[in-house]
Amino acid sequence: MLFKHLYSLTRVPIVLLLTNFPKCLAATTTVTVSGTASHAVPTTLYGQMFESGDGGLYAELLQNRAFQQVTPNTTDALTAWNSVNGALITVIADSKPVSQALPNSLQLTVPSGVNGSVGFSNEGFWGIKVDSSWTYNASLFFHFPTESSFSGILTVGLQTASGNVLASESTEIRGTQTSWAQIAVQLRPKSSAPDTNNVFFVTVDGQKAAGQTINFAMLSLFPPTFKNRSNGMRVDIAETLAEMGPAFFRFPGGNNLGQSTGTRWQWNGTVGSLLDRPGRVGDWGYVNTDGLGLLEYLTFFEDVGMEPIMAVWSGYSLDGDNLPEDELAPYIQQAKDQINFVIGDPATSAPAALRASLGHPEPFTLRFVEVGNEDFFAATTYPYRWRDFVGNLSAEFPQLRYIATTDAWDPILSPTPPSYDVHVYQTPGWFAENSFYYDSFERNGTTYFEGEYAAISTNANDLFGTQSDGRLLWPDMQSSTGEAAFMTGLERNSDIVFAASYAPLLQHVNSTQWTPDLISFEYVPHLSCDSCRSIPCSALMHTQLFSLNVGDEYLPSTLPAANGTLFWTVTRSSSSRDVFIKISNTVETDAEMVFELPFHSVASSGTLQLLHGAQNASNTPEAPNTVIPVTSTISTGKSLHYIAPGFSVSVITVQAQ
Numbered sequence: 001m002l003f004k005h006l007y008s009l010t011r012v013p014i015v016l017l018l019t020n021f022p023k024c025l026a027a028t029t030t031v032t033v034s035g036t037a038s039h040a041v042p043t044t045l046y047g048q049m050f051e052s053g054d055g056g057l058y059a060e061l062l063q064n065r066a067f068q069q070v071t072p073n074t075t076d077a078l079t080a081w082n083s084v085n086g087a088l089i090t091v092i093a094d095s096k097p098v099s100q101a102l103p104n105s106l107q108l109t110v111p112s113g114v115n116g117s118v119g120f121s122n123e124g125f126w127g128i129k130v131d132s133s134w135t136y137n138a139s140l141f142f143h144f145p146t147e148s149s150f151s152g153i154l155t156v157g158l159q160t161a162s163g164n165v166l167a168s169e170s171t172e173i174r175g176t177q178t179s180w181a182q183i184a185v186q187l188r189p190k191s192s193a194p195d196t197n198n199v200f201f202v203t204v205d206g207q208k209a210a211g212q213t214i215n216f217a218m219l220s221l222f223p224p225t226f227k228n229r230s231n232g233m234r235v236d237i238a239e240t241l242a243e244m245g246p247a248f249f250r251f252p253g254g255n256n257l258g259q260s261t262g263t264r265w266q267w268n269g270t271v272g273s274l275l276d277r278p279g280r281v282g283d284w285g286y287v288n289t290d291g292l293g294l295l296e297y298l299t300f301f302e303d304v305g306m307e308p309i310m311a312v313w314s315g316y317s318l319d320g321d322n323l324p325e326d327e328l329a330p331y332i333q334q335a336k337d338q339i340n341f342v343i344g345d346p347a348t349s350a351p352a353a354l355r356a357s358l359g360h361p362e363p364f365t366l367r368f369v370e371v372g373n374e375d376f377f378a379a380t381t382y383p384y385r386w387r388d389f390v391g392n393l394s395a396e397f398p399q400l401r402y403i404a405t406t407d408a409w410d411p412i413l414s415p416t417p418p419s420y421d422v423h424v425y426q427t428p429g430w431f432a433e434n435s436f437y438y439d440s441f442e443r444n445g446t447t448y449f450e451g452e453y454a455a456i457s458t459n460a461n462d463l464f465g466t467q468s469d470g471r472l473l474w475p476d477m478q479s480s481t482g483e484a485a486f487m488t489g490l491e492r493n494s495d496i497v498f499a500a501s502y503a504p505l506l507q508h509v510n511s512t513q514w515t516p517d518l519i520s521f522e523y524v525p526h527l528s529c530d531s532c533r534s535i536p537c538s539a540l541m542h543t544q545l546f547s548l549n550v551g552d553e554y555l556p557s558t559l560p561a562a563n564g565t566l567f568w569t570v571t572r573s574s575s576s577r578d579v580f581i582k583i584s585n586t587v588e589t590d591a592e593m594v595f596e597l598p599f600h601s602v603a604s605s606g607t608l609q610l611l612h613g614a615q616n617a618s619n620t621p622e623a624p625n626t627v628i629p630v631t632s633t634i635s636t637g638k639s640l641h642y643i644a645p646g647f648s649v650s651v652i653t654v655q656a657q
């Protein structure tokens with residue numbers, strides 16, 4: 001069921017692959033840095049991309065909470081739900097559903113002759129963390145399909161697999177309740193559980209309720225959330241993302257825009273009451289509740305201080321379905337409505353008025369709209385889809401910058417795209433060898449978004465094979481230094497590269513469909529987060545080093561050798577006068593360097609942040625701290641001498657006037 005993205009074979013740019021790395025230079029590499037900036041560094045340069053949410057970033061703890069997109073009266077419809085003490089449970093198509101969007105409910109029938117508590121439980125996503133310092137918000141809807149004289153107690157709670165009740169709340173229900181009613185309680189555990197093998201339960205007294213049938217819908221359990229937002233994000237993962245200092249967030253995908261026309265992501269199915277969200281079969285093999293909807297995304301962006309790069313569905317799906325031009329009009333209108341929900345005027349726009357009614361009358365920030373996703377797979381139809389979508393959207397929203405998702409060289413699009421989204425999954429060597437990828441691009445006003453990139457394999461002939469074929473399970477220092485080398489090129493070309501995001505973002509180690517990933521996490525019992533430990537992989541750490549240590553001015557310097565093994569970039573903060581020198585050494589041999597800094601005065605000491613390890617060193621659940629950045633003080637000056645260790649990413653920060 002949950003949480004990682006299964007990508008379709010993603011574009012490999014048509015670039016001549018160079019031969020194996022040469023040996024590292026034996027002589028000292030001298031780098032002369034200019035004191036005059038060549039261009040401003042975009043404020044959006046480093047950010048994140050995202051394509052899903054259930055069981056990860058979205059804080060809901062119950063799996064299959066509303067029986068969305070399942071077939072009633074089947075075993076699969078009961079995924080994560082189990083009978084308690086002989087109760088009969090099944091998922092039905094309710095004749096009086098809780099809402100039009102949620103037609104199914106869980107029907108509980110209490111058999112005769114059963115004593116004690118009878119009901120059902122939910123196992124969550126690989127267990128539920130129970131922490132006595134937390135208050136959990138639990139809720140459900142119920143009704144009796146047939147009126148009865150029953151009056152009794154319904155209990156909602158958390159317990160261990162062995163039956164030890166850790167928290168519970170009870171309320172009286174009556175058989176006269178034939179219309180849907182909601183119960184909402186707060187659960188405060190009396191003690192923390194020793195492990196995550198815990199369940200959420202709903203029970204009635206078996207003896208008193210014998211023969212009764214009760215239907216349940218939209219059950220939910222939330223731990224504390226990031227910024228205490230209702231229906232919000234999980235604290236630990238949200239904080240990890242925020243600590244990276246992302247400038248933007250690309251959403252909702254990516255491939256998550258839709259496997260088919262019918263299962264595409266639709267903004268209006270993700271806003272308002274959770275009862276009005278039908279969910280959808282996602283692209284990674286499980287149902288998305290869409291509890292993490294458009295408003296929740298936008299609120300999260302505001303809370304973290306990043307801006308959205310928002311995609312709209314443009315008539316093409318992963319299953320190869322291409323809509324003809326004469327069928328595009330309703331989908332173009334849906335894209336307009338999506339944008340209006342984000343930035344429209346409530347006085348003139350119904351979607352904007354909906355946003356205001358949900359508590360956000362002011363428009364959100366939005367500057368970038370991506371039209372489709374990976375349309376190089378549908379290059380023959382993208383020209384008319386791009387023309388029709390952008391033509392209509394830009395007429396209403398001329399202030400937005402529209403991003404195309406085909407190759408920049410084929411097909412030729414009209415109107416000329418202001419920006420392109422480039423995706424590449426390749427070997428560590430490819431990334432280092434192509435650090436000059438953008439240097440030869442024409443400076444004609446077109447900008448580029450490196451929307452998905454990662455070193456995923458050491459085997460250029462079978463990039464999408466298995467681990468035995470070279471596919472990486474976890475990022476390692478070889479892949480991280482290759483990616484960092486490529487990122488020095490992104491920074492050097494940030495006059496035309498305005499944004500970049502590693503992909504995929506999140507991976508649950510119990511349900512992995514794609515490797516490697518930026519942030520991996522698992523459930524562990526002893527941490528005071530909601531059943532999670534984030535594993536700080538080397539890719540996460542070098543990405544964070546780049547994101548948190550970049551100036552607003554790019555300082556030209558002696559160029560690295562295009563076919564070399566040592567790469568660098570220099571930026572400066574115009575306000576603090578900090579100079580940031582980033583270095584990637586992609587081989588095991590240490591490299592001696594001298595940076596000649598042309599400033600009037602340079603501090604005698606600075607800060608070094610060093611990520612360093614053996615070629616295949618990686619952080620795993622068993623060894624999560626194999627490679628971690630180490631911060632130290634370094635001697636600096638107008639001639640800054642530094643030895644870059646083999647397989648390392650270094651960031652030197654020094655004050656210069």
